[in-house]
Amino acid sequence: MSRYGDGAGSLNGDRAVSLYSPVVDAAARTPDALAVHDHTTGLGYGELDRRADTYLAALRGRGVRPGDRVLVWTDKTAEAVAVAQAVLRCGAVHVPVPRSNPAGRVARIAADARPALIVTDHTDRVHGIDSVPCAALFQEAAHRSGGTHRSDAAHHPVRPDDPAYILYTSGSTGAPKGVCLSHGNALAFVDWACRELDLTAADRLANHAAFGFDLSVFDLYGAFRAGASVHLVGETLGQAAEPLVDFLLERRITVWYSVPSVLVLMAEYGELLERGPGALRACVFAGERFPLKPLKDLRRGWPGVRMLNWYGPTETNVCTSYEVTAADLARTSAIPIGSPAAGDRVALDDGEIVVSGPTVMLGYWGAAPQAGPYRTGDLGRYDADGLLEYRGRVDDMAKVRGHRIEPAEVSGALVAHASVRDAVVVVVGAGLDARLHAFVVPETGCAPGFAELRRHCTHLLPPYMAIDALHTVGGFPRTANGKVDRAALGRLVARGAGV
Incomplete structure (x- = not known):
């Protein structure tokens, strides 16, 4: 039998029921083992456990109760990990928002999530969210965690179906959309991943994704589940090819997980192949197609x-x-996305990929619970070996720079400019070549320029949603039923429509 027991066991064979229990277990078992390391600070499991309990007491002191949402808008640090653990121990719901999100977008997320508290490392970041209390817990409690645990730090017991976190993605309505996942949703995936990669306490995982993105769930909780260490890649290092390769080698990373575009960047500009994999034994990628060459x-x-x-x-x-092997060197088309994982059931309904099973979300925050299988909006087909292939989308959503983007959210930000009457955003290209082209109908008078609109959008959108090109037009081509003809706009780009 696997040391993970029936699929949800920890290193000591016990069944984990929460995302905070692996840290508690590891702290009792190996308190001095490294748990998390950022660019300056390393915390052992015992210290991470103590700091999490200190922050837990601070959260309760500020009135946070089970079921409340706590929005954490911070840099990616070991302290932020301790705060996340505290939120979960409180029975509250963790709402991580990457530091790169501008205040305008954070305000929209807060309006949707209705958090009881916003935790940030600098309270002066928050503007226009006066209705929500804000706390710089780092300044209050970062170094008061020594000694025994506080007597009022008892952890709130949770059930598998209790919500654990809300991840905000780009929304088709023009506003961010909150994906609510439970402790059980996350553990079903994490436990499968630990078995699939045979993680042990000796592993050293890299965390490249920001905490607000789903890739970080494996990096953090997979490491904690195995009693391993996770090494945080700072957001400023995220697209720096040579420093990323240095990080991989100097931190002796054994398991790497990122979008393919980052690996391509590291190979093209960081001499990734020439310098070798170092201690790496597993490389996992997701989020976009990996170009075949x-x-x-x-x-x-x-x-x-x-x-x-x-x-x-x-x-x-x-x-x-899907595991890529030497046999795939003979392929002439994209690799498949493979077979069902983590106990899920995956099917095709009129070509659309439909998923049901233990990892599927509770639902979108503020909307009705997810009922029945989840329709992904992705198109697929089975190859000759019965493996699933990704074939595109049924709607306008796209992956750009490894991130999920709804063009409607970008066009909504553009229309918020006083000199823009209407806007449509089209994704041109695919994979690593995907770019955001904005078609703008100006109000009467001088049309805003590319630099001005980019600067305007920085107050409403994260950097990965920045437009790559601007086309000023008098109106949009329409289909027979009156909808904007996006294909025609794409053809305008191909013909070199003016900027």
Whole structure:
């Protein structure tokens, strides 16, 4: 039997029921073992456990109760991990928002999530959210966690179906949309991933994704589940090829997980293949198609490293997996997204990928609970070997720079400019070449320029939603039923429509 027991066991064979219990267990078992390390600070499991309990007491002192949402808008640090653990121990719901999100977008997320508290490392960041209390817990409690636990730090017991966190993604209505996942949703995926990769306490995982993105769930909770260590890649390092390769080698990372575009960047500009994999034994990627040539180069250059392609929208965690082997060097088309994972059931309904099972979300925050299988909006088909292939989307949602983007949210930000009457955003290109083209109908008078609109959007959108090109038009082409003809706009780009 696996040391994970029936699929939800921890290192000591006990069944975990919450996302905070692995840290508690590891702290009791190996308190001095490294748990999390950022660019300056490393916390052992015992210290992470103590700091989490200190923050837990601080949260309760500010009135946070089970079921409340706590929005955490901070840099990606070990202290932020301790705060997240405290939120979960309180029975509250963790709402992580990456530091790169501007205050305007945070305000919209807060209006939707209605948090009891916003935790930030600098209270002067928050503007226009006066209705929500704000706390710089880091300044209050960061170094008051020594000694025994506080007597009022008892952890709130949770059930598998209790909500654990809300991840905000780009929304088709023009506003961010909150995906609510339970402790059980996350553990079903994390436990499967631990078995799939045979994680042990000796592993060193890299965390490249921001805490507000679903890829971080495996990095953090997979490491804690195995009693391993997780090493945080700072957001400023996220697209720096050579420093990322330095990080991989100097931190002796054994398991890497990121979007393919980051690995391609590291290979093209960071001499990833020339410098070798170091201690790496498993490389996992997800979130977008991996172009075939650089993938083959990586597979050929790292014969001793396992390579896995994971698929699943935020709403399902990871629901399929495919391991890339030497046999794939003969492929002439994109690799498949594979077979069902984590106990999920994956089917095609009129070509659309539909998922049901233990990793599927509770629902969108503020909307009705998820009922029945989740329709992903992704198109798929089975290859000759019965493996699932990704074939595109049924709607306008796209992956750009490894992030899920609804063009409507970007066009909504553009229309908020006083000189823009209407706007449509079209994704041109695919995979690593995908770019956001904005078509803008100006109000009477001088049309705003590209730099001005980019600057305007920085107050409403995160950096990965920045437009790549601007086209000023008098109106939009329409289909026979009156909808904007996005294909025609794409053809305008191909013909070199003016900027």
